[in-house]
Amino acid sequence: MKTLIKDVDIVTLDEKGTVIRGGAIAIDGAFLVAVGKTPEDFAPDTTIDGTNHVAVPGFFNAHCHASMSLVRGYAEDLPLDRWFNERVWVAESALGPEEVRVGAQLAACEMIRSGTVAFNDHYFYMDHVAEVVEASGMRASLTWCQFGTGKEVGVDLEGALAFAERWNGKAEGRIRAMLGPHSPYVCPPAFLREIAALAKEKGLGLHIHLAESGEQVSRSLATHGVTPTRLLEDTGVLDVPTIAAHALYLSDDDVAILARRGATVAYCPITYMKLAMGPGDVPRLLRAGVSVALGTDGPASNNDMDMKEAVRFLTLLQKLACRDAEALAGDASLRVATQAGARAMGFPEAGALEAGRAADLVLFDFDKPHLVPRHDLVANLVHAAKGSDVSHVFVAGKLVYADGTILTLDEEKIRAEAERAAFRMVSRDLTVLRAYTS
Ligand SMILES: [Zn+2]
Structure with a gap:
């Protein structure tokens, strides 16, 4: 599976702290094959338009x-x-x-x-x-x-x-x-x-x-x-x-x-x-x-x-x-x-956006009032961006989240089950507490 993210701003976190404006990220399988320019002979299965988005390591x-x-x-x-x-x-x-x-x-x-x-x-x-x-x-x-x-x-x-x-x-x-x-x-x-x-x-x-x-x-x-x-x-x-x-x-x-x-x-x-x-x-x-x-x-x-x-x-x-x-x-x-x-944690191949590294990356949607202007993308990421501004998540080259939908888990079902399980647990807990206090 090959994915191209084009026209995206990139906070690479490489050794020099390189920030790229309007670049491309090419993913092949679980790895990044290019960060910055699209490789010439790269034929992606999927292309994501990264306009107004900032890519950063997950x-x-x-x-x-x-x-x-x-x-x-x-x-x-x-x-x-x-x-x-x-x-x-x-x-x-x-x-x-x-x-x-x-x-x-x-x-x-x-x-x-x-x-x-x-x-x-x-x-x-x-x-x-x-x-x-x-x-x-x-x-x-x-x-x-x-x-x-x-x-x-x-x-x-x-x-x-x-x-x-x-x-x-x-x-x-x-x-x-x-x-x-x-x-x-x-x-x-x-x-x-x-x-x-x-x-x-x-x-x-x-x-x-x-x-x-x-x-x-x-x-x-x-x-x-x-x-x-x-x-x-x-x-x-x-x-x-x-x-x-x-x-x-x-x-x-x-x-x-x-x-x-x-x-x-x-x-x-x-x-x-x-x-x-x-x-x-x-x-x-x-x-x-x-x-x-x-x-x-x-x-x-x-x-x-x-x-x-x-x-x-x-x-x-x-x-x-x-x-x-x-x-x-x-x-x-x-x-x-x-x-x-x-x-x-044992994944040294991840943590920076460079060719040869793991394709573990996140796109932040910067088309938001609190992320304008873009003098300093890093400062916007550290101090102004919210977790909820994340629009896409790739892990080992696989897209697991896109535009509000988790692609691997049934979130609605999980939320309902979690509410029920937490209630059961607390009920049991109260029984424990009663045993303690009686
Ligand atoms: Zn702890």
Whole structure:
């Protein structure tokens, strides 16, 4: 299948940050064969008129719990510990495989519509999420989340590994799988050591939560005598490619460890604002050479999965927190939201629009009042464009969204099923709550 997008403005995010006005993009199969000029002997099966549209690499959501879409609006205005203990973990205890499937479908619809081509998911009943990814046409990196020593909730380590081996490389290579200890504050060091050794042996990466609060750091120092980040290094977790979600509370030594070990921090600005967790310091990480990717986190703490919105919040929050209007200037946030995540999730061929790269791209419809004038396409993308301005989404060369319609999933049916599934879950949750309080 060959597709030509003509007369389109292109924010390539190549090394030089090239922006092309009125160019062409030629797609052959899963890859870009030309960006800028139409190749002479290119005979497309389909041609898309890109007039008034801007092409940009698709977003890679580097940390989320997609199926938590069913908990959207169910855990509001609470501090982190009460948000977990009183709402989220209670609701999740009422969650079954069917809810996970429907929640992932709902999240996939939302992500595709707002220009996300891939997501890094950390949750339960992951075979159901994998099936949704396969059907949706998206890419994903998937992980069975493990609490404690992996024996208490969900599957044990053997089960998580079996899932990873079942799905890694599946869906025409669109799925990657990792192992996923929840965090160093939920999993004991011996388990971290065991899972890290297994990941290393099997050639898998790890996806974990890290240093979300100052309290987690003090507790780790009191219990283990080291920071959570040092604990990850000591237990071998950082011996394999690791995506560490959040990592907000880091000493200089912690930052140096993450840089030296090539770990990626998945930064989720909206969660930090909503749960009043603190802004972290992205420029500090980037200066030290730590790879930073962008995530939405789960819809219980965001409450949406719109990466375009997260791009703007990342930029604004860091400018404010650093008291530096030059922080994350130009296309820096777009790179965090695309190529950094692509690399960390195991799709290094994606994340820039250049010949030979993966055809993972999004068109924004710029024929809108808030996107006029076009002095600076990058600034318009970062600060003015909305996720809802996305008009087309290609993943691995396949068109999955065009002009308001998702071409791979039945969105109307999914919305209705999600409403029903969320209601069932909450009803079960109330039963749980009643049992607690009687
Ligand atoms: Zn998370």
